[in-house]
Amino acid sequence: MEVRCHKCGRAYSSIIPPSCICGEGLEITYDYSKVDVKKWRMRNRGVWRYKELLPEVKKIVSLNEGGSPLFKAKLSKELGLEVFIKDETRNPTGSFKDRFATVAVSYGLPFAENGFIVASDGNSAASLAAYAARANKEAFVVIPRRVDKGKLIQMIAFGAKIIRYGESVDEAIPYAKELAKLNGLYDVTSASNLIGIEGQKTLAFELWEELKPTHILVPTGSGSNIYSIYKGFKELLEIGAVEEIPKLIAVQTEKCSPIASEILNIKGKKEFTKALALYVKDPLNKEKAVRAVKESGGTAVLVREEELDMGERLLTKEGVFAEYASAVVVPALLKLKEENYFEKDDKIALVITGSGLKSFYEEKERSIMTGTKLEILRLLRDKPSYGYEIWENISKPMKYQAVYQHIKELESLGLIKEAYKRGRRIYYTLTGKGARILENLEE
Numbered sequence: 001m002e003v004r005c006h007k008c009g010r011a012y013s014s015i016i017p018p019s020c021i022c023g024e025g026l027e028i029t030y031d032y033s034k035v036d037v038k039k040w041r042m043r044n045r046g047v048w049r050y051k052e053l054l055p056e057v058k059k060i061v062s063l064n065e066g067g068s069p070l071f072k073a074k075l076s077k078e079l080g081l082e083v084f085i086k087d088e089t090r091n092p093t094g095s096f097k098d099r100f101a102t103v104a105v106s107y108g109l110p111f112a113e114n115g116f117i118v119a120s121d122g123n124s125a126a127s128l129a130a131y132a133a134r135a136n137k138e139a140f141v142v143i144p145r146r147v148d149k150g151k152l153i154q155m156i157a158f159g160a161k162i163i164r165y166g167e168s169v170d171e172a173i174p175y176a177k178e179l180a181k182l183n184g185l186y187d188v189t190s191a192s193n194l195i196g197i198e199g200q201k202t203l204a205f206e207l208w209e210e211l212k213p214t215h216i217l218v219p220t221g222s223g224s225n226i227y228s229i230y231k232g233f234k235e236l237l238e239i240g241a242v243e244e245i246p247k248l249i250a251v252q253t254e255k256c257s258p259i260a261s262e263i264l265n266i267k268g269k270k271e272f273t274k275a276l277a278l279y280v281k282d283p284l285n286k287e288k289a290v291r292a293v294k295e296s297g298g299t300a301v302l303v304r305e306e307e308l309d310m311g312e313r314l315l316t317k318e319g320v321f322a323e324y325a326s327a328v329v330v331p332a333l334l335k336l337k338e339e340n341y342f343e344k345d346d347k348i349a350l351v352i353t354g355s356g357l358k359s360f361y362e363e364k365e366r367s368i369m370t371g372t373k374l375e376i377l378r379l380l381r382d383k384p385s386y387g388y389e390i391w392e393n394i395s396k397p398m399k400y401q402a403v404y405q406h407i408k409e410l411e412s413l414g415l416i417k418e419a420y421k422r423g424r425r426i427y428y429t430l431t432g433k434g435a436r437i438l439e440n441l442e443e
């Protein structure tokens with residue numbers, strides 16, 4: 001492995017920053033003339049099968065990540081295309097980030113006396129938590145306010161120290177960097193550390209071995225994944241295994257599209273999207289991701305928020321349960337098919353980055369807001385009301401105590417509040433939050 005700035009010639013070893021001190025972006029390279037891909041086939045599947053193109057490490061911290069299944073999508077028939085699913089949900093912690101973590105943690109071990117740190121909106125943090133546990137090291141994870149519940153549960157289960165910071169991961173990144181410096185932690189955030197990219201790029205090697213795709217649709221948040229896949233194929237090009245890089249297609253949501261909108265040369269938004277892993281407003285890997293897509297001759301697709309459920313549903317018909325942030329590739333595929341973007345012999349790979357089991361951000365508000373509670377909210381929307389009156393108007397026969405309990409819970413959730421008192425009667429009304437939730441549920 002070598003890291004040399006191609007502008008000023010400075011070489012880097014041990015801790016490798018994303019950019020040279022002269023400002024130029026750095027890239028890890030290898031002696032490509034020595035790589036013999038035939039050797040790969042003799043080894044077990046997984047990230048470390050490709051060790052000649054990975055950083056040298058003293059000790060590998062692994063949970064047998066990578067080597068995820070690839071299978072033909074049933075959708076192929078319907079669309080008259082050759083579509084394949086690369087199911088990254090089958091990694092140890094349920095996302096492609098385990099490819100990143102195994103290499104970053106293995107490499108960082110000598111520098112992580114006090115532990116590891118990552119800024120993440122979920123998957124990287126859950127993954128780091130697992131690999132740090134495996135390595136007997138502390139994991140510190142800086143996560144934004146809103147994080148998918150399943151990912152949070154993983155972080156907690158693996159004993160990570162959780163630091164909540166900021167609205168989206170954008171704010172968490174510099175904070176993690178600062179904490180790393182102050183506390184002697186090894187920062188594995190992809191925006192601050194190039195090493196993990198090396199692990200992620202093995203996805204490209206697998207796709208090449210198994211499929212030789214012409215097009216790859218990649219859910220794109222921070223841009224690190226699509227860049228990694230690009231780097232993987234560029235190295236295959238370098239060693240003479242391929243003649244060209246497959247067309248890379250970056251998929252984002254219309255709500256938050258800093259990378260896709262640049263590729264498409266349109267004005268993009270940076271709003272909250274329920275595809276949480278794609279809620280990155282100013283991705284630090286943006287330039288790299290845009291360049292990767294452009295150099296591959298690919299494109300970008302924007303997916304509407306309303307299409308996320310459809311994407312998730314169509315994937316479940318394939319037997320794959322994906323998070324929204326991964327399911328985006330399905331509506332993107334349909335859109336490109338509609339535009340006659342593909343040719344008949346194209347081989348299209350959909351990268352399904354993370355499991356749906358991990359991603360129930362809205363679950364709490366949704367599941368709680370069924371039946372009686374929803375009915376109470378509706379009653380209170382019309383006019384303020386008190387306990388007995390509410391009880392009388394509830395359609396389902398139930399005990400007053402049960403209704404009272406619902407009222408108390410709605411109050412503690414901040415969805416209703418005391419409006420005024422008349423005698424002993426407490427009149428309740430909707431809070432702003434309650435009104436918004438009701439509105440969302442009735443859309």
Ligand SMILES: [Zn+2]
Pocket residue numbers: 005006007008009010020021022023024
């Ligand atoms: Zn330089």
